[in-house]
Amino acid sequence: MAYGRYLVVRLINALVVLIVVIFVISALFNKVAEDQLKVQIEENVRAATKDPAFARMSETKQKEFIENKREYYIQMYGLDKTYVERVLLRTKGTLTLNFGKSHRLPSPTGSKEVSTIIKEVLPRSILxxxxxxxxYSIIGVLVGLKSAQRAGSSLDKGISIFALVTLSLPMWWVGMLFILL
Known part of the structure; x- marks a missing residue:
C-alpha cells in the first residue's frame, strides 16, 4: 500500500510541476506570441481592405471599418484582456492541446490546426x-554478445569507443548528417 501512495504522490507532483512549467513558459513567451498575433491582425485587416466594397467607402467609413476589424480581431484573440488573463488562457490552451493554427505548414488533409497536423502525422512517427x-535493440544485443565473447580485444574496445561517441552526439545533429548523405 505504501508503494501505491508513493506513486500517487509522485504523479500529483509531476502534474503540478508540468502545470507550473507550462505557466512559466507561457509567461516568458507571451510577448513573442502576441507580437505574432498583432502581425497577423494587421495582415487580416490589410486583406480586408483589398475588397472592392472597401474602395467604394468614404474615407471616414474606411477608417471606421479598419478600426472595427482591428478591434474585432483583438477581441477574438484575447489581446484586450489583462496580461495575467492572457497568460492563463495560453497555459489553458497548451494544457488542452489547443496550439492554434499553422501559418505555413498544412496537414496532409489540408487542415491548418496544429493539433490536427500532430494527430495526422503521429501514427507514422510512432511507427x-x-x-x-x-x-537498434536487436543490433545492439548481437554486437554486445559478439563483443562479450572477445572481452578485452580490439573489437571490444572499438565497439565501446564507438558506443560512447555515438551516444554522446545529439540525435538531431546525427539525423541532419544522415539527411545530407
Whole structure:
C-alpha cells in the first residue's frame, strides 16, 4: 500500500510541476506570441481592405471599418484582456492541446490546426521510432554478445569507443548528417 501512495504522490507532483512549467513558459513567451498575433491582425485587416466594397467607402467609413476589424480581431484573440488573463488562457490552451493554427505548414488533409497536423502525422512517427528502436535493440544485443565473447580485444574496445561517441552526439545533429548523405 505504501508503494501505491508513493506513486500517487509522485504523479500529483509531476502534474503540478508540468502545470507550473507550462505557466512559466507561457509567461516568458507571451510577448513573442502576441507580437505574432498583432502581425497577423494587421495582415487580416490589410486583406480586408483589398475588397472592392472597401474602395467604394468614404474615407471616414474606411477608417471606421479598419478600426472595427482591428478591434474585432483583438477581441477574438484575447489581446484586450489583462496580461495575467492572457497568460492563463495560453497555459489553458497548451494544457488542452489547443496550439492554434499553422501559418505555413498544412496537414496532409489540408487542415491548418496544429493539433490536427500532430494527430495526422503521429501514427507514422510512432511507427518509425518503434521500428528503429526494435532494429537498434536487436543490433545492439548481437554486437554486445559478439563483443562479450572477445572481452578485452580490439573489437571490444572499438565497439565501446564507438558506443560512447555515438551516444554522446545529439540525435538531431546525427539525423541532419544522415539527411545530407
Amino acid at each position: 518509425l521510432f518503434t521500428t528503429a528502436g526494435i532494429i
